[in-house]
Amino acid sequence: xxxxxxxxxxxxxxxxxxxxxxxxxxxxxxxxxxxxxxxxxxxxxxxxxxxxxxxxxxxxxxxxxxxxxxxxxxxxxxxxxxxxxxxxxxxxxxxxxxxxxxxxxxxxxxxxxxxxxxxxxxxxxxxxxxxxxxxxxxxxxxxxxxxxxxxxxxxxxxxxxxxxxxxxxxxxxxxxxxxxxxxxxxxxxxxxxxxxxxxxxxxxxxxxxxxxxxxxxxxxxxxxxxxxxxxxxxxxxxxxxxxxxxxxxxxxxxxxxxxxxxxxxxxxxxxxxxxxxxxxxxxxxxxxxxxxxxxxxxxxxxxxxxxxxxxxxxxxxxxxxxxxxxxxxxxxxxxxxxxxxxxxxxxxxxxxxxxxxxxxxxxxxxxxxxxxxxxxxxxxxxxxxxxxxxxxxxxxxxxxxxxxxxxxxxxxxxxxxxxxxxxxxxxxxxxxxxxxxxxxxxxxxxxxxxxxxxxxxxxxxxxxxxxxxxxxxxxxxxxxxxxxxxxxxxxxxxxxxxxxxxxxxxxxxxxxxxxxxxxxxxxxxxxxxxxxxxxxxxxxxxxxxxxxxxxxxxxxxxxxxxxxxxxxxxxxxxxxxxxxxxxxxxxxxxxxxxxxxxxxxxxxxxxxxxxxxxxxxxxxxxxx
Numbered sequence: 003x004x005x006x007x008x009x010x011x012x013x014x015x016x017x018x019x020x021x022x023x024x025x026x027x028x029x030x031x032x033x034x035x036x037x038x039x040x041x042x043x044x045x046x047x048x049x050x051x052x053x054x055x056x057x058x059x060x061x062x063x064x065x066x067x068x069x070x071x072x073x074x075x076x077x078x079x080x081x082x083x084x085x086x087x088x089x090x091x092x093x094x095x096x097x098x099x100x101x102x103x104x105x106x107x108x109x110x111x112x113x114x115x116x117x118x119x120x121x122x123x124x125x126x127x128x129x130x131x132x133x134x135x136x137x138x139x140x141x142x143x144x145x146x147x148x149x150x151x152x153x154x155x156x157x158x159x160x161x162x163x164x165x166x167x168x169x170x171x172x173x174x175x176x177x178x179x180x181x182x183x184x185x186x187x188x189x190x191x192x193x194x195x196x197x198x199x200x201x202x203x204x205x206x207x208x209x210x211x212x213x214x215x216x217x218x219x220x221x222x223x224x225x226x227x228x229x230x231x232x233x234x235x236x237x238x239x240x241x242x243x244x245x246x247x248x249x250x251x252x253x254x255x256x257x258x259x260x261x262x263x264x265x266x267x268x269x270x271x272x273x274x275x276x277x278x279x280x281x282x283x284x285x286x287x288x289x290x291x292x293x294x295x296x297x298x299x300x301x302x303x304x305x306x307x308x309x310x311x312x313x314x315x316x317x318x319x320x321x322x323x324x325x326x327x328x329x330x331x332x333x334x335x336x337x338x339x340x341x342x343x344x345x346x347x348x349x350x351x352x353x354x355x356x357x358x359x360x361x362x363x364x365x366x367x368x369x370x371x372x373x374x375x376x377x378x379x380x381x382x383x384x385x386x387x388x389x390x391x392x393x394x395x396x397x398x399x400x401x402x403x404x405x406x407x408x409x410x411x412x413x414x415x416x417x418x419x420x421x422x423x424x425x426x427x428x429x430x431x432x433x434x435x436x437x438x439x440x441x442x443x444x445x446x447x448x449x450x451x452x453x454x455x456x457x458x459x460x461x462x463x464x465x466x467x468x469x470x471x472x473x474x475x476x477x478x479x480x481x482x483x484x485x486x487x488x489x490x491x492x493x494x495x496x497x498x499x500x501x502x503x504x505x506x507x508x509x510x511x512x513x514x515x516x517x518x519x520x521x522x523x524x525x526x527x528x529x530x531x532x533x534x535x536x537x538x539x540x541x542x543x544x545x546x547x548x549x550x551x552x553x554x555x556x557x558x559x560x561x562x563x564x565x566x567x568x569x570x571x572x573x574x575x576x577x578x579x580x581x582x583x584x585x586x587x588x589x590x591x592x593x594x595x596x597x598x599x600x601x602x603x604x605x606x607x608x609x610x611x612x613x614x615x616x617x618x619x620x621x622x623x624x625x626x
Contacts, residue, residue, distance in 0.1 A: 004137075004235065006202055011304070014098055016515075016595055017095075021228070022034050022035075022061065023064050025328075026040075026226070026385075026524035026624060027045070027173060027174050027176060027210075027226070028173070029042060029043040029173055029174065029486065030043070030173055030174070030178060031065050032226070033061060033065075033086075034059040035055050035056075035057050035058060036054040036055050036081045036084065036085075036226065036410040037054045037081050038052070038228055038229060038230070039052050039053060039054045040052065041058065041070075042065065042152055043067055044150040044151040044152050045150070046066070046067060046068040046069065047068070047069050047070070047071050047150050048062075048065065048067040048069070048071070049070070049071060049154075050072070050073040050074070051074050051149070051169055052073070052074075052075060052082040052180075052182070053073050053083060053085050053086055053089055053226055054081070054082060054084070054085055054087040055084055055218060056085025056086070056088035056089060057085070058070075058091075058595070059088065059092060060528050061444060062099050067414075068291075070089075070092070070094050070559040071094065071095065071150060072094065072095045072097060072138070072149050073086070073089050073094055073095070073096055073097070073225065073321060074141060075096065075097065075167075075171055075180050076099070076100075076163070076166060076180065076182025076183070076228060077163045077166040077168050077183065078098070078102040078106060078127070078129075078130050078131070078163065078166060078167065078171070078315070079104065079126065079130070079132060079162075079183070079196075080129055080132075081104070081129075081228075081229075082129065082131075082182070082228055083131055084131065086106070086131065086135045087211075089135075090136050091133050095138035095619065096135060096136065096138055096142070097137065097138065097141050097535065098137050098138055099141060099158075099165040100140040100141070100165070101145060101164060101165030101314060101318045102164075102165035102314075102315050103137060103140050104313065104314050104315060105130045105133070105165075106131065106137050107134055107136065107181065108134055110133065110134050110485060111131075111600075112130060112313070115313075116128065117617065118615075120368070121438075122200070122201045122310055122568045123200075123309075123311045123316075124162070124198050124200065124201060124203075125198075125199050125309065125311065125316065126193075126195065126196045127602050131613060136500050140281055141154075141167060141169075141432075142156060142370065142543075143157070143158045143167075143232070143320065143354065144157065144358045145313060145357070145358065149477065152171060152173075153172070154170070154171055155169065155170040156168075156169060157169070157170060157216060157217070157247045158216075158270055158318065158400070158622060159182070159184050159205070159213035159217060159366065160207050160210075160213055161197060161207075161209045161210030161212075161213045161214075162182060162183035162184055162192075162193065162197065162210070163206075163311050163315075164199060164205070164206075164209075164317075165318055165348070166182050166183070166184060166213075167182065168182065168213070168216075168217055170179045170186060170220050170222065170624070173433075177221060178222060178223070178224050178225075178226055179217050179218070179224070179225045179226065180222060181220035181226065181228075182227070182228045182623075183225055183227065183228050183229060183424075185214060185225065185227055185240065185243055186209075186227050186230040187230045187231065187233065187237065187239070187429070188235070188238060188239035188441060189239065189242035189533055190460075191210065191243070192227070192228070192229045192230070193208070194391055195217055196553075197210060197226075197309070199309035199316075200307060200308075200309060200310045201310070201312065202254075203309075204250070204251055204254050204255065204306075204307075205306040205307035205308075205309060206306075207247050207251055208247075208251060208258065208260050208307070209306045209495070210247060211244050211248070211251075211260045211269065211456055212260060212264060212322060212576065213407070213433065214240045214243060215240070215244070215261070216322070217236070218236060218240055219325070221370045222236050223236075224236075224277075224299040225239065233440035234322050238359065244261070245275050248260070250458040258404070260452075262307075263304070264304070264322070264323075264331065265279050265303060265369060265407070266326065266517050267279060267322075267324070267326055267327070268287060268322040271479075271481070271487050272427060272430065273288075273428050274289040274290075274427050274428050275288060275289070275329065275427045275428065275432065275452075276289065276292075276450070277481070280303070280304040280322075280323060281300075281305060282302040282305045282484075283299060283301050283303060283345075283347040283348050283437070283484055284299065284309060284482065284484065286298040286301045286303070286434060286481055286485055287331075287333075287599070288406060288427060289332075289333065289401070289476060290337075290404040291404075291405065292404050293320065293332060293333060293335060294328065294333070294334065294337040294340075294404060295331075295333045295336050296338040296403055296406075296421055297336060297338070297339045297340070297355065297445055298336060298340055298342065298481075299321065299340075299342055299348040299436070299483065300348075300350075300351040300355055301345075301346060301347040301348045301350045301351060302317070302318075302319055302347055302350055302351070303319060303320055303324075303325050303351050303583045304320070305461055307534055308521065312333060313613050315388050317386075319345065319350040319351035319353075319354055319359060320415075321337075321351065324336065324359065334339075335359065335360065336355055336360075336361045337353050337362065337403075338353050338361060338362050338363075338367075339356075339361050339362070339364070339544075340364045340395070340408070341363075341366070341373075341421075341424070342413075342420060342423060342434055342437075342483065342533055343369065343416065343417050343419055343421070344369045344372045344383070344384065344419050344436065345382075345383035346383050346384065347387060347435070348437075348483060349373070349434065350385055351386060351620060352385075352389050352390050353389055353390075356390065356392075358518070359444070361394075362393060362553075363389060363390065363391050363392050364391075364393040364401075365389075365391040365393070365395065366395045366397065366410040366421035367394055367395060367396055368411075368412060368418070368419050368421065369419050369420075370391050371395070372384070373388065373390075373391050374388055374389070374391060375531070376388060376389070376561070377530035377531055377532065377533040377535075378532060378533075379475075379530070379532055380455050380532040381417075381419070381458065381459070382455065382528075383600075388460075392553050395410045395421075396410075397410055397411055397412050397421070398410075406427065407426070408424070408425045408428070409423075409425070410422065410423055410424070411424065411475070413435060413436070413438065413460075413468055413471065414460075414461065414464035414467055414468060415438050415453070415465045415466075415468045416436060416437040416454060416455065416458060416460075417455065417458035417459055417461070418458060419435075419458075419463070419466075420436050420437075422434065422468075422471060422475075424475060424477070430479050431477045431478045431479070432477060432478070432479045432480075433472070433475060433477035433479070433480050433490075434481050434482075435468075435481070435484050436482065437449070437453050437482065437483040437484060438452070438465075439452060439453055439485065439498075440466060440470065451463050452501055452502065452505055452507070452523075453614050455520055455524070456523050456524070457534065460522050460523070461521070461523075462505075462510065463506050465498070465501065465502030465505055465506070466492050466499070466502040466503060466506055467497065467502075468498075468502065469498045469499035469501075469502045470515035472490075472495050472498060473495050473499065474479050476490075478490060492581070497551075507572060508521055509601065513613065518551040518552075518613075519551045519582065520549065521525065523616050524549060525548070525608045525619065526548055526608050526610065526618045527546055527547065527548045527560070527608045527614050527619040528546070528548050528619045529544050529545070529604070529620065529621040530544065530545050530621075531544065531621065532621050532622065533622050534621070534622070534623045535619075535626070536593075536624070536625055536626070537625070537626050538593065538595060538598065538625055538626065539592075539593075540592070540593050541590050541591060543588065543590050543591075544589050544590075544604070544621060545586050545587070545588050546560050546562070546575075546587045546589065547584055547585070547616075548560060548579070548585060548586075548606075548608055549578065549584045550581060550582055550583050550584070551558070551610060552581065552582075552610065553582060555581050555582050555583075556610050556611040557576055557577070557578055557579065558576070558577050558578075558579050558609065558610050559574060559575075559576055559608075559609040559610075560574060560575045560577065560587045560608060561573065561574040561606070561607040562574070562585045562589045562591065562604060562606060563604060563605040563606070563607055563609070563617060564591055564606075565593075565599070565602050565603070565604075566595065567580060567597070568591060569572065569591070569594075570589055570590070571589065571590045575587035575588075575589070590624065591604055593623070593625050597625055598625055598626065599624065599625045600624050601623070601624055602622070602623045602624070602625065603620050603622060603623075604620065604622075604623060605617040605618075605619065605620045606618060606619045607621075
């Protein structure tokens with residue numbers, strides 16, 4: 003019996019070996035490994051979709067291939083990626099999803115930084131490569147890229163992972179969708195555990211519904227999963243999958259109609275002003291009779307819930323609702339995007355809007371530099387990448403966009419770097435205010451909470467000043483980031499002013515401002531840039547802004563503290579300060595030759611007059 007079992011297993015292995023290479027269509031092959039590796043041939047060259055262990059490189063002759071030029075990864079999991087060091091050694095270019103680039107090129111840092119204790123982040127990012135691999139670049143979402151004679155459309159399809167991609171290729175008169183682990187078979191997914199991105203969450207299940215519908219919109223003839231047989235009837239397979247996923251969603255959230263929301267994500271506030279009801283923070287769309295649209299804020303479009311963590315692989319913008327905006331509301335083009343403030347949930351999708359839709363980014367003057375060089379700033383909720391700015395909007399100066407006049411105003415409170423956006427539409431004066439209030443209301447209709455965060459740059463009288471702005475502008479309607487549109491009454495504006503006064507008074511009662519006044523933030527210095535990335539032997543210039551906490555003119559002594567062996571020039575700097583005033587000192591910092599460091603710390607030690615406050619600010623320097 004034992005011998006027969008061994009022979010049966012051996013026979014099975016032989017059958018698998020004989021079927022390891024299967025031709026799916028002319029120039030399209032499947033190689034069975036730790037996953038299904040797909041080979042798309044062009045002449046004697048080929049590209050691969052996913053890589054598995056890399057054994058496919060031992061079978062190129064069977065495929066009529068002399069050289070593999072590129073491998074396109076659908077996601078970062080080891081079963082589709084573990085052999086990539088072999089690809090790199092063979093000179094094969096590796097292309098990866100934008101959201102997951104760090105899980106390929108910087109996975110060493112991921113393993114060092116990934117929390118292990120008291121963990122509520124259930125994403126399967128531990129199913130990542132053991133060592134980093136060099137990548138040629140990322141696959142730009144919603145765009146096609148040519149690899150030799152093969153054009154590949156990269157489609158974001160989160161579900162199995164936050165950053166998963168599908169690649170769509172037309173070949174031999176047919177359209178193929180290489181979907182990774184989005185779907186495994188009709189009505190089946192390869193892993194449900196992978197779709198749980200948060201504790202008790204079903205974000206990935208809902209995202210799978212949306213992503214599979216996006217795949218269907220591309221009308222593939224054949225769906226080719228990373229695990230499973232080719233799917234020859236994609237509409238039927240995905241309909242069955244989504245009916246089963248909906249049943250699973252209903253066990254936790256029976257009122258969540260994902261498909262219905264996808265069909266109508268934008269709801270009218272008035273004939274020419276829409277609100278997106280599916281995003282993390284509200285996006286608003288101003289419609290022009292010309293067919294153009296202007297977007298106010300555009301962060302995480304159609305969220306199914308934010309995954310745990312804040313690493314790049316946990317945050318994915320996409321353009322899920324844009325096709326329906328165009329289809330349902332007569333929009334030909336997204337022409338402009340304007341932010342109320344710089345936070346990621348309001349601007350994460352701006353680069354996609356620029357690159358895919360051709361939208362221009364118009365930034366209020368107090369956010370311009372934050373978008374261009376976010377690494378200079380020590381602020382919460384910064385987006386990972388620079389956002390190019392096409393037009394800088396000056397406060398109080400109206401600009402014309404088609405039939406509308408738009409004016410931005412400084413709006414301190416939630417963050418120092420925010421703006422109110424004023425315009426008239428359909429006979430009403432509207433003011434977009436971002437996240438000033440939290441959007442919850444108590445029974446008597448008064449605001450429950452003013453949304454201030456100290457590290458955003460909040461100062462004591464910010465909400466007093468913003469209330470004064472509201473009274474001066476007299477809007478008919480206020481639209482915010484996380485609350486329903488609010489009709490404005492004089493009583494409401496009075497209450498906002500009173501709430502701002504109460505908040506300022508509470509802080510003055512609690513802080514020793516008459517002795518030392520560093521404002522609500524509590525620090526007397528800050529360094530820019532906060533993050534620097536330089537090559538060995540190069541220097542970095544930093545500026546230290548200091549503030550006088552006293553009601554009298556004085557002098558600040560700023561000493562720059564650097565790691566042992568590093569040179570700081572000058573070593574210290576004296577700057578005069580007006581009463582409650584601010585000034586800036588500039589230093590050059592140079593690491594010794596041969597030093598390689600990640601996030602080496604420098605600091606500014608501050609003394610004002612005779613009072614030493616110590617190392618009030620730090621900055622981080624990486625030396626390659």
